[in-house]
Amino acid sequence: MVERGQLLTVVLFFLVALVVGQLAGRGRQRLMALRASRDQTQLLLRYAEQLSMAADSGSVAKVGVDTLVGCFAVPTAFIESAESASEVRVMHALPASEYLDITARQAAVWSWQHQKPSGRDTQTLSQQAWRLIPLTVQGQRVGMLALKLSASPTTLGHEQEALMGTLLRQLSMALERTRLVAELNVTRVSEENERLRSALLSSVSHDLRTPLASIIGATSSLIELRPQLSDGDQRELLDGILSESERLNRYIQNLLDMTRLGHGTLKIERDWVTFDDLINSAVKRLGHSLKHVTMRRTWPASLPLLYVHPALVEQALVNVLDNAQRFSPPGGELYIKAHLREGETATLVITIEDQGPGISSELREQVFDMFYSGGDGDRSAHGSGLGLAICRGMIGAHGGTISADTGENGRGTAIIITLPLEGSDARRADEE
Secondary structure: OOOHHHHHHHHHHHHHHHHHHHHHHHHHHHHHHHHHHHHHHHHHHHHHHHHHOOOOHHHHHHHHHHHHHHHHHOEEEEEEEEEOOEEEEEEEOOOOOOOOOOOHHHHHHHHHHHOOOOOOOOOOOOOOOOOEOOOOOEEEEEEEEEEOOHHOOOOOOHHHHHHHHHHHHHHHHHHHHHHHHHHHHHHHHHHHHHHHHHHHHHHHHHHHHHHHHHHHHHHHHHHHHHHHHOHHHHHHHHHHHHHHHHHHHHHHHHHHHHHHHHHHHOOOOOOOOOOOHHHHHHHHHHHHOOOOOOEEEEEOOOOEEEEOOHHHHHHHHHHHHHHHHHOOOOOEEEEEEEEEEEEOOOOOEEEEEEOOOOOOOHHHHHHHHHOOOOOOOOHHOOOOHHHHHHHHHHHHHHHEEEEEEEOHHOOEEEEEEEEEEHHHHHHHHEEE
C-alpha cells in the first residue's frame, strides 16, 4: 500500500508539473508576443514621426530604406523611376555600394509598368535575388522599393510580411504628401512670379510713361511756343525737363538694382567713405525733388569712416529720401539724424523722418515688399513700390537692417537704417 501511495503521489506531482509547465510556456509566449507587439508599435511610432519630419522625397526615401534595413536586415534600395532597364533611377540604397543587376532592373521595369510586385517570393520572376514592390497612392506611382531577400537566411513569415506592408503604406503616403507639397510650392511660386510680372509691367508702363510725357510736353512747348514764352517760363519748363529726367534715371537705376538683387549678382565692393559725403551725394542727386521740403541734419562730427559699398548705400539713402519727400506736404521737414550705438559690434544708426501721413503699425513690414506702394497700386502718386524693397536688399548685403517706425511726436514716418561698423572701428583704432 505504501508503494502504491507513493506512486500515486509521484504521478500527481508529474501531472501538476506538466500543467504548470504548459501554463508557464503559454504565459511566456504571451509575454514575448506582447513585448514584440510593444516593440513593433514603438517602431511604427518612431517611423511615422521620422516620416512626418521629412521635408522632401529624398529624406522620406532615406527614412524608409533605413527602417526596412533595420527591420529585415537585407540590402534595400529606393527607386525613383524605372521607365526602362537603362533608366532605373536609384535615389537611396543601403549599403550604398549595393546595385541592381540586369535581371533586377528588368523586374523593376515590369513592376513599374504594371504596378505589381515582382521578383523574390512573387509570381513574376520569382527566382531572382530581389523583390521589387511599386509604391502607389490612388493609382499614382510615387516610387518603388527593392529588397534583396536572397540575403536573408529565412523566408519572411506572415507577421514580417504584414509589417512590411504597413511600412510601405506609410512610406507611400509620406511620398505623396511631399509630392503634393512640392506641386503646391511650384504653383505658389508660379503665381507669385505672374503677380510680380504683372506688377512690373504695370509699374514700367506707368512710371516710364509719366516722366516721358512730361519731358515730351515741356520740350514740344519750348520748340513750338518759344517766342511767346518769357525767360521765366522757359526756365520753368527746363527745370521740369531736368526734374523728370532725374526721376526717370532713378527709376531705371532701381530696375537695374532690382534685377541684380533678384539674380544674386550684386557685388559688394567696399571702400572708405564719410557719412557726410554719402548724405551730400544723395541730396544732390535728388536735386529739384527736394525743393518743396526743408532739410534738417543732426549727427556728431566724430562719426567714424564707413567701410561700405558707397554707391549702394548712397542709392539706398536716395530711395529713402525720395520716398520721404513724396509723402511730405509742401513746406514739410525732412529730418536726418545719425548716432553711433556701442555694443559687441559698433553700429551706425541712421534715421530719416518725414511729416507725411505715417504708416500704420500693421503695414510697416509690407512697405519693404516688392511693388508695395502704400497707395492705389502702381498708378498711385507714391511711385512703383521698388525703392524701399531695394533698400532692404542693399542694406542687408552690408549686414545691416532697415525698418519703419513713427516719427517724432507721433507724426510722419521714421525709416531707421543700421550699419555694422566692424571695419570702421578697426580703421578708427589704427588712426588713433
